[in-house]
Amino acid sequence: MQLKHRREGDEQPYWPAGPFKIRLPFVHYRWESAEMIQALIMFVVSLSAIPLLDQYLGVPYDVALAYVVICGIGFMLPALLGVPLVPGWITPAVPVVLVFLGDFAPGPEAIQALFALQFLVFLIFFVMGITGLGRRLVHLVPNSLQAGIIIGAGIAAITGEIQPGGRLAETPISLVLGMLLSVFMLFSVAFRGWVARHVLFRKIANYGMVPGMIAAILIAWALNEYPRPTVEFGITQPNFGELWNYLPFTVGFPGIEVFLLAIPTAIIAYVIAFGDILVGRSLMSRADHLRRDEKIDYSTDRIHHVTGLRNLIHAFFAPYPGLAGPIWTAVTATMAERYKHGRRAMDSIFSGAGTFWITGFFALFMLPLVSLFQPVLPIALSLTLLLTGYICLMVGIEQTQTTAERGVAGTMAVVLAVYGAGWGLAAGVVLYYLVEKQNLLGREAREAIPEEAIDEEAAQSESSAVSADTGAAQPR
Template identity: 65%
Template structure:
């Protein structure tokens, strides 16, 4: 039970603090057991960044774990400050970010590059949040280029896992089965039919990515694709002291050249993140009308500012390949789904979203859980990237409605996935101006027409002779 009760149909209680609305567990909302159980497993997704921190930044494991703790603290901020979303990384941008920092030697050079990128991302979020220009900026991009960005991110995410030397080659059985189960639970139309008919299917669906992750981990251990864990007891010990040697205060801040190089990748990351905001709003819109007992508020400017704060924190104390994004889509979707079943299922959207990452943060210090999942961290990241790639491609296709736009988007996406953000944006702009864009006069003359008229070839019997 919470100390402060919500009036029927009102916004959930909060403490005002400037542009923010503070809400705390037990005071403003109750503890949710379903999210507690889910977070004790899905916190491993947060730890899945450790292999990338080790590979691309050259961090020792204990220092990378300290970085993850900083990220975990950032995950708790949005809900604490008034946002109803479950925050995450800018996951679809991870392959694009890796293409950027992959140009630099792991160690101080790569850390400076990532700090530069995250500072540019911070500036974009702060500027567009404070000026309220975010929506206008994104709307300047034609649909074909938005689709191209999503396609490029999706292609890069999937090919990074299935290409030669990727994790599919090293752990094919666990990764394929884990992805199959996750995809089936999250996206399958036949599974949705089962959810409507069977309580057990509804129970499985409420845990989102958890079933697939558990299957992948169990299979990985059984078939020997991953080492058996060396479970230890006590509290984990992130190397906060040693972490100082891997921060910009020690290795140096990026120069103007790196900041300039980071701009295309930062723009792409922001556009993807803004798409996440739209997805988050859509998920809440689907269930808001089913819960007349609570009025859900989504302030896009507030989301921008809080995401900017998180990226600024990372820039100084834990530069992160995942960056700081507004939405963890998989967790948000499952929490929104459970929210729809009434106050007895979930008191408020803030209780579900808030408890998830509070428990996830606590789990980072629970040594038995950390050591249990340590050997299988790569599989958690792989499934996350594959699911993200699938979602990016499916959403990208929805952005375009004709073959010309699809051609621009597809070509831009491939170039972006192979050569990086700068080349991808450049090719997208050129193709849009050269192939797709029409003058205002031409648009007026053809107003009301379909974007492309289908070509019909009339077949005549005589065309085929007597054959």
């Protein structure tokens, strides 16, 4: 229950605050039990940053846990301030960030470097949001380039897990079975048929990728792919007192040369985050189309403001290898899937997003849960990366309308995944002008020569495939 209720077809109630729209649980939206239960499992993904903080920054466990708590505060801000997405890291950028940090010694040097990087990411989001360039960029970038960014991020996320030496090679059975179960429950047309016919499957479907996560963990323990936990009781003890010794206020702020070294990585991170914004836009557009009872305000400027604010907080108080990204793709897709089943399933998109990370924040202090999942933190991170990659591929391919767009997007995506976002974006722009434009200053070739006339049969086949997939959890 909540104090303020939405009229049919309106926005969810809020308190206006400049560019933000403040919403509180039990006041502006109801508490969602399904998202609460998901968060009690999925919060372990945020804990998986602890080994990265130890390895690359030289931060001890109890201080790294304090970093994660600050990250949890940032995770609650988007729903509080009017963004309808479940936030996360800039996940596909993590490998690029770690390569950047690898050039600095763990300790003060690496902390300064990460501060420089995250502060630059804040500046990019702030400028793009305050000027409205981010909003215009979403509408000005051609379909093929949007799709190339999304698909490239997906390829990078999956490749990092399945390449030799990756986590899939180390724990193949648990990860493969967990991934297959998650994909089946989230996107299978057959499973949706079961959900429509059976109450039991309908209840299971409410929990998204949680059943896949639990299955992967149980299999890993059963096959000794990961050690069994030693459960402890009590409240976790993040070491906020010692935290100050691992912040730029104490270790020192970086010089201008470090900022210059961080610029390429910051641009790459924003390009990938821009792709995440496009994914979120597609997911919310599909949800808004299906649910006429609520108007979803998906403001690109507000997303930039909130994401920039989170990166600013991180830079000064918890420099973070995952950075602060606009969307946790796998969980947002799960939430959007449940949302489209109607108001009884989820009253508002904000009730789902808000409930999830408020629960996840308090779960960080539950020592039995933290100690239970601590040995299997890599599983949570791997499943998230693999599902993020799958969803990015699904949404990116759907973004294209013609074979020319698909060719440009696919080539750009491969270059982005292999050589980085900068080269990928350059390749996409060049190919767009060479392939899709009739001439450098003219209209797009597909406007002058309709592709349907060239390849009508292929277009009809694509249309049939899309129609057959309307039951799947795919944003339009």
